[in-house]
Amino acid sequence: MGNSVIEINSKNGSYPVIIGDGLINRVDTFIPEKYKSGKILVVTDVNVNRLYAKKLSLSGEVYFYVVKAGEKSKNLKTVEKITEFMLDKNFSRTDLIVALGGGVVGDIAGFTAAIYERGIDFVQIPTTLLAGTDSSVGGKTAVNLSKGKNIIGAFKAPVLVVFDTETLYTLPEEEIKSGLGEVIKYALIDGKIFDAIDKEAIDLKEVITLCVECKKRYVEEDETDLSIRAVLNLGHTFGHAIERKYGLKHGVAVGEGLRIIVKACYDKGVLPKDEYEKIIALFDRYGVEKFDKPVADLFPAIKFDKKIRNGKLNVVLIKGVGKCEIRKFDVEKFGAFFI
Ligand SMILES: NC(=O)c1ccc[n+]([C@@H]2O[C@H](COP(=O)([O-])OP(=O)(O)OC[C@H]3O[C@@H](n4cnc5c(N)ncnc54)[C@H](O)[C@@H]3O)[C@@H](O)[C@H]2O)c1
Numbered sequence: 491m492g493n494s495v496i497e498i499n500s501k502n503g504s505y506p507v508i509i510g511d512g513l514i515n516r517v518d519t520f521i522p523e524k525y526k527s528g529k530i531l532v533v534t535d536v537n538v539n540r541l542y543a544k545k546l547s548l549s550g551e552v553y554f555y556v557v558k559a560g561e562k563s564k565n566l567k568t569v570e571k572i573t574e575f576m577l578d579k580n581f582s583r584t585d586l587i588v589a590l591g592g593g594v595v596g597d598i599a600g601f602t603a604a605i606y607e608r609g610i611d612f613v614q615i616p617t618t619l620l621a622g623t624d625s626s627v628g629g630k631t632a633v634n635l636s637k638g639k640n641i642i643g644a645f646k647a648p649v650l651v652v653f654d655t656e657t658l659y660t661l662p663e664e665e666i667k668s669g670l671g672e673v674i675k676y677a678l679i680d681g682k683i684f685d686a687i688d689k690e691a692i693d694l695k696e697v698i699t700l701c702v703e704c705k706k707r708y709v710e711e712d713e714t715d716l717s718i719r720a721v722l723n724l725g726h727t728f729g730h731a732i733e734r735k736y737g738l739k740h741g742v743a744v745g746e747g748l749r750i751i752v753k754a755c756y757d758k759g760v761l762p763k764d765e766y767e768k769i770i771a772l773f774d775r776y777g778v779e780k781f782d783k784p785v786a787d788l789f790p791a792i793k794f795d796k797k798i799r800n801g802k803l804n805v806v807l808i809k810g811v812g813k814c815e816i817r818k819f820d821v822e823k824f825g826a827f828f829i
Pocket residue numbers: 535536537538541559560561564591592593594595597617618619620621624625626627628629630631632640657658659660661662665668669740741
């Protein structure tokens with residue numbers, strides 16, 4: 491089967507997202523010619539480096555910068571070290587950064603690209619389900635501070651995204667599960683994705699393509715997340731709090747956050763019974779776990795959500811598959827809806 495190519499046309503830049511099998515050793519054929527006479531810095535983590543660095547085809551003067559795997563690397567110190575490395579190798583603004591890995595590497599490399607000499611182009615080569623369906627598209631980049639996640643960041647669109655779906659074969663089970671959290675979020679937002687995954691034999695490339703097409707619609711309309719893009723935060727208000735408080739993987743925490751929202755929407759009469767049962771069956775099919783502690787334990791963490799404006803918290807509610815609503819809650823009173 492051929493590749494899927496989705497063009498993202500955003501204010502910060504237009505770029506193709508190419509999805510297909512066995513692309514990692516053909517990446518070079520997609521890289522625009524103008525970068526091939528310059529320097530390329532591949533930012534990756536130790537696991538992905540071990541598995542894919544040799545398979546990655548790139549021409550030009552290519553360097554690798556390898557970070558430790560995991561969220562702990564997503565900080566300003568790492569970014570500083572990468573920029574110092576680039577300076578030592580005389581990288582200029584016409585050179586290129588390539589992010590090879592999951593969302594952590596994508597965020598580190600993307601943010602470095604946003605700030606190095608006031609901005610240098612970058613390419614995303616996602617290797618996790620989460621990165622390929624979500625984080626590599628849309629131009630959000632950020633690193634964490636000890637006090638909070640994704641606090642320092644920038645909107646920086648990549649010039650190209652290449653997702654080799656064969657890289658998923660080496661992805662550990664728990665990372666697939668984490669990626670599924672975001673895929674299921676998309677399924678609740680878009681009925682076409684729900685139908686594509688609500689069956690025994692799913693076509694993975696079709697599902698990934700549908701997720702990227704869904705994200706495209708929101709990113710093109712509201713790239714900087716001031717209005718409608720907020721729908722993509724479905725499950726994330728609670729998800730981020732669970733991730734922060736209990737150290738769960740991003741997508742797993744989002745899955746539990748989705749369950750909290752869906753249950754509350756049903757209990758409060760926002761989500762009809764038949765839709766509720768359909769969604770719960772999908773959660774069960776994919777092993778999306780329930781948050782097993784009192785929901786109120788999460789309220790203090792949510793009060794520090796960076797999306798709170800003028801004392802109001804935007805929470806995405808669900809009225810049915812494909813029907814979301816962004817509702818503003820008073821931050822001191824929002825809890826009543828969820829218990
Ligand atoms: N910028 C955005 O729009 C956006 C959106 C959603 C999430 N995120 C961020 O993404 C991050 C999570 O991303 P993630 O879930 O991809 O985690 P990750 O980048 O930490 O990768 C998960 C693990 O899988 C390993 N790995 C990656 N690809 C592999 C492969 N093909 N085979 C074997 N092992 C592989 C990595 O080494 C790592 O240990 C979080 O920091 C989150 O905040 C960003």
